Amino acid sequence: MRPGTEDLIENITGTRPLGVSVLSGGCVGEVYKVRMPGGQELVAKAGGPGSGLAVEGFMLDYLGRNSALPVPEVLHASDTFLLMTCIPSGSVLSPRSQAQAADLLSALHDIAGETYGFERDTLIGGLVQPNPRSPRWIDFFRDHRLLYMAHEALDAGRLPASLMDRIETLAGRLDRWLTEPDRPSLIHGDMWTGNVLCSGDGVTGFVDPAIYFADAEIELAFSTLFGTFGDAFFRRYAERRPIRPGFFEERREIYNLYPLLVHARLFGGSYVQSVEGTLSRFGF
Numbered sequence: 001m002r003p004g005t006e007d008l009i010e011n012i013t014g015t016r017p018l019g020v021s022v023l024s025g026g027c028v029g030e031v032y033k034v035r036m037p038g039g040q041e042l043v044a045k046a047g048g049p050g051s052g053l054a055v056e057g058f059m060l061d062y063l064g065r066n067s068a069l070p071v072p073e074v075l076h077a078s079d080t081f082l083l084m085t086c087i088p089s090g091s092v093l094s095p096r097s098q099a100q101a102a103d104l105l106s107a108l109h110d111i112a113g114e115t116y117g118f119e120r121d122t123l124i125g126g127l128v129q130p131n132p133r134s135p136r137w138i139d140f141f142r143d144h145r146l147l148y149m150a151h152e153a154l155d156a157g158r159l160p161a162s163l164m165d166r167i168e169t170l171a172g173r174l175d176r177w178l179t180e181p182d183r184p185s186l187i188h189g190d191m192w193t194g195n196v197l198c199s200g201d202g203v204t205g206f207v208d209p210a211i212y213f214a215d216a217e218i219e220l221a222f223s224t225l226f227g228t229f230g231d232a233f234f235r236r237y238a239e240r241r242p243i244r245p246g247f248f249e250e251r252r253e254i255y256n257l258y259p260l261l262v263h264a265r266l267f268g269g270s271y272v273q274s275v276e277g278t279l280s281r282f283g284f
Helices: 005-013 053-066 095-109 137-155 161-171 217-225 231-240 247-255 257-267 270-281
Strands: 019-023 030-035 041-046 074-077 081-085 122-124 127-129 185-187 196-199 202-206 212-214
Touching: 005 019, 005 041, 005 074, 005 081, 041 053, 053 074, 053 081, 053 122, 095 185, 095 202, 095 231, 127 137, 127 257, 137 161, 137 212, 137 257, 161 270, 185 217, 217 231, 217 247, 217 257, 247 257, 247 270, 257 270
Parallel strands: none
Antiparallel strands: 019 030, 030 041, 041 081, 074 081, 122 127, 185 212, 196 202
8 A cells, every 4th residue: 555545535534544455456556445434435546646547536527427327426536546435346247237237328328419529638548538529420530549549559669560551541441331420429438347337236336437429339349349248238228229230240340449559559469469450350
């Protein structure tokens, strides 16, 4: 535990914690479970300068104020320290909880924006997500998701220049597969299993958002990349919001290039190979 953590929590809450223990996870810093008097539990994140925890706190607070998505309540958020309520968890996603997640996410995606992007830049995995307000989705996805993150991976020495050339070629031809959605949808933005909390047979909350207004299909695609959601989720979701033909066959892989590039920028290795495989699949 970082020195001074208990003092900081006491300064924020006005109460000395009974104990602080390390939790697993945390892409940009350390994560702690905090036991408070009276049985209350909190979660704290601590990072170094530039860790962006204030942005994470802003995103959680935005979802809490503007949607019905269950998220932790933010008690304090600064660049280096985030304190929030603890959401019960410990169960895996069951068919019932997947259906519940579909209800919650379809309602989130029904929240429409005037443009794609967001009122400010956000973060994914500690990396900046630029969110200039854009009237056209394909242009936004091309410039501020696909090409932006590919250049980040290239500049970090994770992505070969030859692969960058192929990504740029595909990016110039996205309208072969993508069409403009009816409207921008608010998305969680980082929809994988570790960010969906369950207890018993139900969803209790969502954490670590990377919010912006997008084509909701990019969220659906991400949820399949690491096997988060399956048939139970998509059956229920399609009852709430029809999924256009061609998503599972083509657009899902196009959209998953973005999270693959995020992971390539962070970790390199097999994620770069996965990007190459998708490019080859589409003839690039």
